[in-house]
Amino acid sequence: MSTLELKNITTVVNHGTREEKTILNDLSLKIEDGDFITLLGTNGAGKSTLLNVINGSLRPTSGQILLDQKDLTPLSEVKRATYISQVFQDPKLGTAPRMTVAENLLLADKRGQKRGLRPRHLKEQLPRFEKLTAMLPNSLSQRLNTFTGDLSGGQRQTLSFLMATLAQPEILLLDEHTAALDPNTSAQLLELTDKVVTENKLTCLMITHRLADALRYGNRVVILKDGQVVLDTRDKTNLSEEKILTYFAD
Known part of the structure; x- marks a missing residue:
C-alpha cells in the first residue's frame, strides 16, 4: 500500500471567462498508508473535484500529486488506473x-496488466x-x-x-458510492466497504453526505470548505454531528 500527497493543489475552471471559479484553493493533504478517510463538505466544497484531480480526469491548475514520492501530476487517467481505483455515485x-x-x-x-491476444480462461x-x-x-x-x-x-x-x-489498488476512491441506493442496500454496501478496506488495509478516501457514516466509518475525518481543508482529525472522541455542522456554516 502507499502514501498519497497533494501539494498546494489549485484548480480553476472556466479560466479567463466571467464564469471563472476556483474550486480547490492551494489545498494540501497527505493520505498515509492504510488511512480510511471520510470526506465531508457542502455542495461545491470541492469533494468530487478533489477525487477527479487524484484520478487524473481533471488536471490541477497548479500543484503536485505524489504517490510514494512518484509524481503522478503529468500522468493520464488511464496510466493512473494502474495505481488508483474508483467507485462512482x-x-x-x-x-x-x-x-x-x-x-x-x-x-x-x-x-x-499488459493485455494481448490470448485465451481469457x-x-x-x-x-x-x-x-x-x-x-x-x-x-x-x-x-x-x-x-x-x-x-x-x-x-x-x-x-x-x-x-x-x-x-x-494502492489508492481507493469512493465518490458517494452508496448515495443512489435504497437505505437497506446502502447499509449493506457500507458494511462491506468497511470490512474490505479494513481487512485488506487499503488506503481509501470516501466521500459521504451522511454525518453519521463519517463518524462511524474510517479512522480519519477531513472536511472541505471553499476548496480548502478546514478540519483534518483522527480523533473522533469529541466529534459529533453538531460540531461537524459548525464547519459548514457561512
Whole structure:
C-alpha cells in the first residue's frame, strides 16, 4: 500500500471567462498508508473535484500529486488506473453493461496488466468468482452469467465495488458510492466497504453526505470548505454531528 500527497493543489475552471471559479484553493493533504478517510463538505466544497484531480480526469491548475514520492501530476487517467481505483455515485458507471458479471470481474482481475491476444480462461475463473461473490449481498454469486446491464442498481454498484478492490489498488476512491441506493442496500454496501478496506488495509478516501457514516466509518475525518481543508482529525472522541455542522456554516 502507499502514501498519497497533494501539494498546494489549485484548480480553476472556466479560466479567463466571467464564469471563472476556483474550486480547490492551494489545498494540501497527505493520505498515509492504510488511512480510511471520510470526506465531508457542502455542495461545491470541492469533494468530487478533489477525487477527479487524484484520478487524473481533471488536471490541477497548479500543484503536485505524489504517490510514494512518484509524481503522478503529468500522468493520464488511464496510466493512473494502474495505481488508483474508483467507485462512482452512479451505479451505471464502472461496469460494462453488455458483458456478464464474470466477464467484468475478469477485466478487473487484470487491471494494470499488459493485455494481448490470448485465451481469457474465463471458465477456469468461475469457481473463484463464485466464491468471491458469495460473501456479497444481492445474490451476485447466482448472477455470474447475467449481463451487467440487467442487474439492479444495488447489484451493479456492489459489483463495481468488488471490481475496484479485486486487485487491491494502492489508492481507493469512493465518490458517494452508496448515495443512489435504497437505505437497506446502502447499509449493506457500507458494511462491506468497511470490512474490505479494513481487512485488506487499503488506503481509501470516501466521500459521504451522511454525518453519521463519517463518524462511524474510517479512522480519519477531513472536511472541505471553499476548496480548502478546514478540519483534518483522527480523533473522533469529541466529534459529533453538531460540531461537524459548525464547519459548514457561512
